[in-house]
Amino acid sequence: MDRADARHLLRRTAFAVKAEQINEIAGLSRNAAVDLLMDFGPNPPAIAPPSVLDPEGRRWEQHRDLALWWIERMRTVPRPLQEKLALFWHGHFATSAEDAYYAFHTWDQNQLFRNHGMSDYRHLVHQMAIGPAMLAYLDNYRNKAGNPNENFARELLELHLLGVGNYTEQDIVEVARAWTGHMLDDEKHHYQFQAYHHDYRNKTIFGITKDWDGPGVINEILDGSKKQTAARHISKSLFEFFAYPNPEPAVVDRLANEFIAGGLQIWKLVRAILQSNEFWSAQARGALVRTPIDFVVQCMVGAGSSTDEARPDWWLETMGMAPFYPPNPSGWGANEYWVSSTAAWAKADFVRHLTWKTTKRNHLAEVAQIGAKQAVELMLSFFGIEDASAQTKAALENYLYAERATWEWPQHANLLTLTMLSPDIQVA
Missing domain, CATH: 1.10.8 (Helicase, Ruva Protein; domain 3)
Incomplete structure (x- = not known):
């Protein structure tokens, strides 16, 4: 594996490309590098911010604290693929903090995705389905015999497990009946099966008639006819x-x-x-638009900035990706979904803020002491894009030559800003 391969793998399995990680895996075989990055042993245990566990706390503040904690973990853990997968599952089995009764419900789900996001799919799906965050978000906590609520049943089939066209509308009706009684306790703290609210009559699902229960539907989908x-x-x-x-x-x-x-x-x-040939193909390289979370974490890593300093939460909502607040049950989109003038302005504003914070503590000041070509190469390496296009490199070098011919003081800050706004950092 050469350095280009290492960058490609890290762009997909981490939130930011770090020089030390490139050095760690460059020279390994592709399979060995993948296995190394999938070993989460070096990651420290995840410990919730204390405020999140307080049932009397203000939920918006608790979820803000949790989001900042998570982004900082994305930035710092040695094996960020664990958090990358937690983010994937957060979008796939989407729930919103807006509907959580308590912030610790969101934390519990986040921990489920972190601790079991690479384990048994059956276990992950079953635990997701009865998690308080999902029960509240898709209203199954009030799904009762005689008055079924179809929200969870529909999304379980359409979004979570099967996809459009692989079930019937009648299946949704019957699956909703199967999930009656799977609710929250009276204090809305925990999952509770309330037998007196469950519909025990026969139901026909996927052409099979019997007294279905909710977990049995998942079993049939994952290990049976579907x-x-x-x-x-x-x-x-x-x-x-x-x-x-x-x-x-x-x-x-x-x-x-x-x-x-x-x-x-x-x-x-x-x-x-x-490890597939398709993943390593030319078709896959640079084929994805970075999500706003990937973008802000890469910028923070390159600028040497912590979450406390950068405060990415102030801009992520405008970029369209506030953690724990997906727009709808289908989660966030991908690629062109992230390309908008609103997001571009938010990124520029975030970069300006980050540049100010970075130059205030004189980080990356060595850029001003070396030649323009070397300065650009160094700056690009900090942000994981040393393979930037010839056009990007030329534009940055020409800018720096022009700046140095006129005055000295802005060159470091402005080069930092331009690097973070380059087209190359927007793709993975």
């Missing part, structure tokens, strides 16, 4: 997250078969994707 469809659905979603959009059907089929053969172990599917 297992191939379910495996294709999640294989395609994860491939698009890591590799490129609209994968060839044969690729999805191959990954789905490997996922099933591997016992629905998520780590085996992730490894199959990251």
